[in-house]
Amino acid sequence: VHIEVHNRFRKSQSYEILDPAAKAEFQKHISMHEAALQQKMMEQAMMGQAPEALALPAGGASEAPPQAGLTEPQL
8 A cells, every 4th residue: 555655646746846866766765665565475475375465445545544744636
């Protein structure tokens, strides 16, 4: 869900007006989350565990908690 919220922000006008350095840092942050998620999934696979569900809540991403004080349009 955390990565999905970041990706929704990247589709916003607020993201578009950021300077290139801020966008690069944001991308680096998301890449770190993706790498950690991939590592966790690999560890679970090696231990013979079923991966945790990665689906959004039944109501969709709009039910996710507010992130860093961003409003819904910013997300």
